[in-house]
Amino acid sequence: MTTVAIVGAGVAGIEAASVLAAHGVKVKLFEKEASVLGNLRSKAFLFPNFQASDQIVDSLTAKLLVDGIETITAMEIVDIKHTSDGWHLSDNKNHDYLADAVLVSTGYKVFDAARKEELGYGIYKGVITSLDMEAMIKADKLVNAVNATPRKIAFLQCVGSRDEKVGNHYCSKVCCVTAVKQAIEVKKRLPQCEVTIFYMDLRMWGQGFEEMYRTAQEQYKINFVRGRISEAAATFDGRIQLKSEDTLLGLPLKMTTDLLVLMVGMEPSEGTVNLGKKCSICGDYGFIQSTNPHLSDNTTAIDGLFVAGTAKRPMTVQDCVNDGRSAALAILSRIDTTGNLGAE
Amino acid sequence: MKDFGFAIEKPRALDLDKADRNLYVRLLKREPSFARCFQCGMCSATCSARNFTDYNIRRIHTLMRQGQTQELDAMLQKCMLCGKCTLVCPRGVNLRHLIIQMRKLLNNE
Numbered sequence: 434m435t436t437v438a439i440v441g442a443g444v445a446g447i448e449a450a451s452v453l454a455a456h457g458v459k460v461k462l463f464e465k466e467a468s469v470l471g472n473l474r475s476k477a478f479l480f481p482n483f484q485a486s487d488q489i490v491d492s493l494t495a496k497l498l499v500d501g502i503e504t505i506t507a508m509e510i511v512d513i514k515h516t517s518d519g520w521h522l523s524d525n526k527n528h529d530y531l532a533d534a535v536l537v538s539t540g541y542k543v544f545d546a547a548r549k550e551e552l553g554y555g556i557y558k559g560v561i562t563s564l565d566m567e568a569m570i571k572a573d574k575l576v577n578a579v580n581a582t583p584r585k586i587a588f589l590q591c592v593g594s595r596d597e598k599v600g601n602h603y604c605s606k607v608c609c610v611t612a613v614k615q616a617i618e619v620k621k622r623l624p625q626c627e628v629t630i631f632y633m634d635l636r637m638w639g640q641g642f643e644e645m646y647r648t649a650q651e652q653y654k655i656n657f658v659r660g661r662i663s664e665a666a667a668t669f670d671g672r673i674q675l676k677s678e679d680t681l682l683g684l685p686l687k688m689t690t691d692l693l694v695l696m697v698g699m700e701p702s703e704g705t706v707n708l709g710k711k712c713s714i715c716g717d718y719g720f721i722q723s724t725n726p727h728l729s730d731n732t733t734a735i736d737g738l739f740v741a742g743t744a745k746r747p748m749t750v751q752d753c754v755n756d757g758r759s760a761a762l763a764i765l766s767r768i769d770t771t772g773n774l775g776a777e
Numbered sequence: 778m779k780d781f782g783f784a785i786e787k788p789r790a791l792d793l794d795k796a797d798r799n800l801y802v803r804l805l806k807r808e809p810s811f812a813r814c815f816q817c818g819m820c821s822a823t824c825s826a827r828n829f830t831d832y833n834i835r836r837i838h839t840l841m842r843q844g845q846t847q848e849l850d851a852m853l854q855k856c857m858l859c860g861k862c863t864l865v866c867p868r869g870v871n872l873r874h875l876i877i878q879m880r881k882l883l884n885n886e
């Protein structure tokens with residue numbers, strides 16, 4: 434019986450495990466954290482339909498309760514090597530697992546906002562990240578730096594993305610729509626709060642996204658200002674003063690806000706960077722490189738080593754579900770009638 | 778004063794803390810479609826007044842939104858109310874009606 438090891442029990446990893454198991458493949462699913470789906474659990478609601486992410490977490494975790502999937506949590510795979518008997522996966526404590534093929538779905542981490550020192554994250558309490566905002570929405574408790582109800586909130590797009598200074602030229606793909614989603618969530622709870630989104634481009638590329646933007650303007654009166662924030666500093670009363678330019682007017686701008694929310698981008702997780710390097714399948718920015726973005730987006734330069742999800746590039750939850758399935762099919766199509774990974 | 782050959786311009790910065798968006802909010806009540814404007818500039822591109830003068834209806838929208846209303850009434854005098862802008866707007870903003878309402882509001886009507 435063929436055994437496939439999957440490294441990383443996020444959305445893509447779990448979806449792939451479920452499809453593989455349904456086709457009679459034995460799956461070993463490794464997760465370095467104590468529980469699966471860490472990133473998804475941190476979300477309150479998902480765009481574009483505002484579905485509770487806990488519902489998706491429940492559906493995905495239910496898929497793991499079938500025969501054929503062994504989920505091994507708190508197990509960080511740090512090395513993958515190929516020998517004559519197959520793929521060996523190992524952690525730092527001399528555990529060794531054997532598999533016929535490996536799917537790397539080690540995912541992303543968010544950009545560390547403290548690296549953009551001029552924006553004051555980690556220095557002023559009124560500057561938070563989109564992750565902090567998501568947690569407040571999930572807890573249904575929105576507060577400013579002094580634990581009072583915020584009257585003004587500003588969102589800033591592209592923090593850690595599209596930025597030469599931090600070495601990330603790429604767009605993180607999900608933060609535009611996330612800012613609009615969070616702004617709407619804020620207005621649902623605090624209709625009196627003035628919400629401003631500072632953007633360079635609003636990349637509302639997915640189904641329903643542009644409509645969300647329209648709703649944000651029309652129904653929730655969210656103010657959109659085209660311009661990036663150059664610096665933020667605290668006022669004596671714990672509010673945040675920021676500088677920007679309204680680039681549509683060509684005028685410099687300043688404003689004071691209770692909260693400044695930094696829309697942090699996606700970077701490859703440490704696990705992604707590490708395995709990418711160890712297996713020589715590393716692409717730009719430490720993401721893992723697939724063979725071809727059009728036709729074989731789940732294979733890598735190494736036969737038997739597959740890739741899925743945000744280990745490759747920024748993706749939405751929807752993308753990850755699809756990519757996990759597609760990776761499972763790529764693996765299944767490499768298994769021959771004897772149940773082995775035959776010669777390519 | 779001695780002429781040094783250059784002048785310091787009066788500061789033109791937007792202070793959003795001092796901006797009065799009251800007029801904008803009232804305008805939205807009279808012409809709700811204005812909230813949908815995404816500042817594409819199709820209206821100003823097609824506008825005859827824009828082609829021959831520095832009149833810019835798209836810029837007027839942005840100024841209105843940010844509560845910068847001081848010079849808007851004078852600017853709006855250049856509009857001929859021809860309605861070409863209304864025909865092209867991709868977000869369905871009723872610009873002609875918007876301009877009429879802006880003029881009225883700016884004159885306390």
Ligand code: SF4
Nearest residue numbers: 591594604605608609
């Ligand atoms: S999705 Fe939007 S906010 Fe995120 S990096 Fe791209 S342009 Fe910037």
Ligand code: SF4
Nearest residue numbers: 814815817818820866
């Ligand atoms: S054409 Fe419509 S959407 Fe575009 S700038 Fe003019 S009013 Fe706004």
Ligand code: SF4
Nearest residue numbers: 824856857859860862
């Ligand atoms: S109605 Fe006014 S703003 Fe619109 S196209 Fe005609 S002159 Fe320009």
